[in-house]
Amino acid sequence: xxxxxxxxxxxxxxxxxxxxxAEGSDRANAASVCARELGAPLCDSDALPGDFDVALxxxxxxxxxxxxxxxxxxIGGRGVACNLSAIDTTTGPGxxxxxxxxKAVGIKRRNPYRPKVLDVTAxxxxxxxxxxxxxxxxxxxxxxxxxxxxxxxxxRRASESAPDIAARIDITRSDxxxxxxxxxxSAPAHRPAVVYLDPMFPLGRKTAERKAMRVLRxxxxxxxxxxxxxxxxxxxxxxxxxxxxxxxxxxxxxxAPSVCHKGKSLRFDVYPVx
Ligand SMILES: C[S@@+](CC[C@H](N)C(=O)[O-])C[C@H]1O[C@@H](n2cnc3c(N)ncnc32)[C@H](O)[C@@H]1O
Numbered sequence: 001x002x003x004x005x006x007x008x009x010x011x012x013x014x015x016x017x018x019x020x021x022a023e024g025s026d027r028a029n030a031a032s033v034c035a036r037e038l039g040a041p042l043c044d045s046d047a048l049p050g051d052f053d054v055a056l057x058x059x060x061x062x063x064x065x066x067x068x069x070x071x072x073x074x075i076g077g078r079g080v081a082c083n084l085s086a087i088d089t090t091t092g093p094g095x096x097x098x099x100x101x102x103k104a105v106g107i108k109r110r111n112p113y114r115p116k117v118l119d120v121t122a123x124x125x126x127x128x129x130x131x132x133x134x135x136x137x138x139x140x141x142x143x144x145x146x147x148x149x150x151x152x153x154x155x156r157r158a159s160e161s162a163p164d165i166a167a168r169i170d171i172t173r174s175d176x177x178x179x180x181x182x183x184x185x186s187a188p189a190h191r192p193a194v195v196y197l198d199p200m201f202p203l204g205r206k207t208a209e210r211k212a213m214r215v216l217r218x219x220x221x222x223x224x225x226x227x228x229x230x231x232x233x234x235x236x237x238x239x240x241x242x243x244x245x246x247x248x249x250x251x252x253x254x255x256a257p258s259v260c261h262k263g264k265s266l267r268f269d270v271y272p273v274x
Pocket of ligand 1: 120121122123124125126127128141142143144147174175176177198199200201216220223229
């Protein structure tokens with residue numbers, strides 16, 4: 001039986017299998033590679049994986065995560081996948097440089113400056129995609145192996161419909177604290193202008209999370225070590241660190257942010273460096 005969170009400090013350890021739910025030798029091959037990489041058993045789609053909490057399902061077109069046991073509201077329904085091409089980057093609001101994330105990384109209207117960003121909490125890559133869509137080069141790190149598999153699959157599919165945006169994103173599976181420590185030792189020219197953090201929000205009475213984020217939380221845990229990421233990020237960025245938080249949530253423990261860019265339910269705390 002495979003447990004999902006060997007490298008994240010979390011009490012949650014759901015069990016996982018990989019399920020092949022498609023015809024064709026390329027999908028069968030994708031499923032066995034996935035199972036081998038994750039150290040998880042490969043189950044037949046006819047056999048209900050009732051012994052497992054979650055299944056990473058290899059369909060004809062994508063990888064998706066389905067929940068079989070645990071919180072009732074997460075069981076059944078559509079699987080959770082990385083769906084970057086569904087993100088609005090073309091209509092007015094989606095393309096606007098006035099979005100708080102874009103302003104927080106230091107992009108201004110009528111100014112061509114586009115910082116290099118190191119996204120140390122890649123998740124399903126949505127924020128990395130928004131940043132790449134306005135022209136930033138983004139390196140994104142994700143430590144959870146299942147989330148990383150979903151991200152890699154989503155980026156591969158998105159590169160077919162939006163190759164120019166996808167080409168600005170490179171992804172790594174690693175723990176970002178170690179990555180940041182390495183980066184901090186390099187010459188400034190090789191360090192990112194911006195380090196971006198979006199650790200799991202603290203769970204509160206008013207935390208209304210989308211299903212995808214709740215499933216991600218189930219497999220990744222609550223990121224209780226996010227303050228270590230902030231400390232390491234402050235030594236690695238050359239211009240600023242940006243942290244996504246709930247609109248009324250406390251900032252991460254550590255120095256106080258200098259500026260906050262607020263959206264309807266979120267805010268981006270900015271920590272200038274240098
Ligand atoms: C809230 S999600 C990020 C969502 C992401 N911003 C998006 O747009 O899809 C947080 C992610 O950060 C990852 N994470 C947290 N701490 C990490 C670390 N030290 N190294 C690498 N990944 C980390 C978690 O595994 C989880 O997938």
